[in-house]
Amino acid sequence: MKTYLVQPGSGIENMQLSEIEKPILQPGKILLKMLAWSLNYRDLLVAGGQYGLGLPSPLIPISDGVGEIIESSTELAGFKIGQRVALSFFPDWQDGPITAQKTKKSLGGTSQGLLSEFISCSPSEIVSVPQFLSNEEASTLPCAALTAWNALFETTTNLPEKKVLTIGSGGVSIFALQFAKSAGHKVAAISRSVQHLNQLKELGLDEGFDSINNPKWGDTIRKSSFGEVDHTIELGGASTLPQSIKATRVGGEISLIGVLAGNEAEFNPLPIIMKSIKLQGIFVGSIAMFNRMNLAIEKNKIKPVIDKVFKFENADSAFAYMAKGNHFGKICISI
Numbered sequence: 244m245k246t247y248l249v250q251p252g253s254g255i256e257n258m259q260l261s262e263i264e265k266p267i268l269q270p271g272k273i274l275l276k277m278l279a280w281s282l283n284y285r286d287l288l289v290a291g292g293q294y295g296l297g298l299p300s301p302l303i304p305i306s307d308g309v310g311e312i313i314e315s316s317t318e319l320a321g322f323k324i325g326q327r328v329a330l331s332f333f334p335d336w337q338d339g340p341i342t343a344q345k346t347k348k349s350l351g352g353t354s355q356g357l358l359s360e361f362i363s364c365s366p367s368e369i370v371s372v373p374q375f376l377s378n379e380e381a382s383t384l385p386c387a388a389l390t391a392w393n394a395l396f397e398t399t400t401n402l403p404e405k406k407v408l409t410i411g412s413g414g415v416s417i418f419a420l421q422f423a424k425s426a427g428h429k430v431a432a433i434s435r436s437v438q439h440l441n442q443l444k445e446l447g448l449d450e451g452f453d454s455i456n457n458p459k460w461g462d463t464i465r466k467s468s469f470g471e472v473d474h475t476i477e478l479g480g481a482s483t484l485p486q487s488i489k490a491t492r493v494g495g496e497i498s499l500i501g502v503l504a505g506n507e508a509e510f511n512p513l514p515i516i517m518k519s520i521k522l523q524g525i526f527v528g529s530i531a532m533f534n535r536m537n538l539a540i541e542k543n544k545i546k547p548v549i550d551k552v553f554k555f556e557n558a559d560s561a562f563a564y565m566a567k568g569n570h571f572g573k574i575c576i577s578i
């Protein structure tokens with residue numbers, strides 16, 4: 244079968260399309276014929292060697308994908324042959340609070356990823372995906388969508404109506420906007436692109452702030468008619484965090500998710516103390532959260548936003564396109 248392989252540390256541009264043995268069905272396992280995949284910024288970090296040491300090498304990249312169950316050597320409780328399923332980013336995090344043990348294995352990171360024609364896994368690692376979504380749309384759910392869902396509804400305080408701030412217009416922030424609006428929250432976003440802010444408004448964004456012409460956007464948001472934020476979905480990292488803290492109200496919450504603008508910047512923790520802000524790291528989510536999110540997606544008919552779909556044979560172009568950083572929404576690969 245065809246698969247992609249990369250040496251972590253060598254960069255995604257050195258990923259190779261290769262021929263390897265199709266997995267043989269082992270006892271207790273199922274076989275999936277993969278249909279579609281979606282890319283995450285993390286896939287670039289893994290390939291670039293910025294995602295920890297000791298990863299398998301060579302590594303099959305990508306954590307997010309959807310496939311059809313074509314064979315099973317075990318009882319398929321709740322699933323059937325021919326069903327479309329996604330794999331969980333953390334195959335061992337079934338439910339309950341996060342632990343080191345549950346998150347030791349991550350697809351396309353500490354264990355092999357999904358960018359292959361066929362995948363063998365355990366039935367406990369899969370999740371049924373909403374019927375009304377296309378293969379590509381369903382492939383966007385395991386990482387970006389679940390992270391946004393976890394931040395908004397699983398790990399932080401559930402207020403009936405809150406003011407949410409998101410950073411940029413990538414996969415996580417667009418899902419956060421869609422989920423927050425479906426829950427009746429008000430949402431503001433910062434973006435480096437006025438065009439992206441207009442596109443976010445079409446998805447229901449209440450207020451957009453241009454972060455290029457206004458690098459001190461934290462104070463601007465706080466003093467604007469939108470006002471102080473209850474919950475910030477922080478995706479920029481160390482260099483956007485000070486502005487996020489400024490925008491967030493006393494007693495508010497910040498979900499720390501991403502490092503788009505880099506890991507290193509001078510950072511003063513004092514305002515977090517003075518404003519009594521709850522700073523919460525978020526790491527994707529469990530299989531139980533994934534199932535709860537899918538119910539909400541189904542109920543609210545939330546359609547993932549896809550920027551572009553590439554063919555399996557052109558997966559290298561999909562990564563190059565993501566590296567440019569001008570996309571709006573998810574980048575997918577389809578068989």
Ligand SMILES: NC(=O)c1ccc[n+]([C@@H]2O[C@H](COP(=O)([O-])OP(=O)(O)OC[C@H]3O[C@@H](n4cnc5c(N)ncnc54)[C@H](OP(=O)(O)O)[C@@H]3O)[C@@H](O)[C@H]2O)c1
Pocket residue numbers: 283284285386387390410411412413414415416433434435436439478479483499500501502503504505525526527568569570571572
């Ligand atoms: N903790 C977790 O479990 C978890 C899960 C998923 C993702 N993440 C992390 O969350 C971050 C976002 O992931 P994603 O998949 O949504 O990424 P993405 O789809 O690649 O998002 C890129 C968007 O972020 C904005 N952006 C890019 N560079 C920026 C910069 N230097 N400063 C501010 N904004 C910038 C851009 O929006 P504009 O052009 O509109 O500004 C861009 O469209 C990444 O760091 C990723 O590794 C973490």
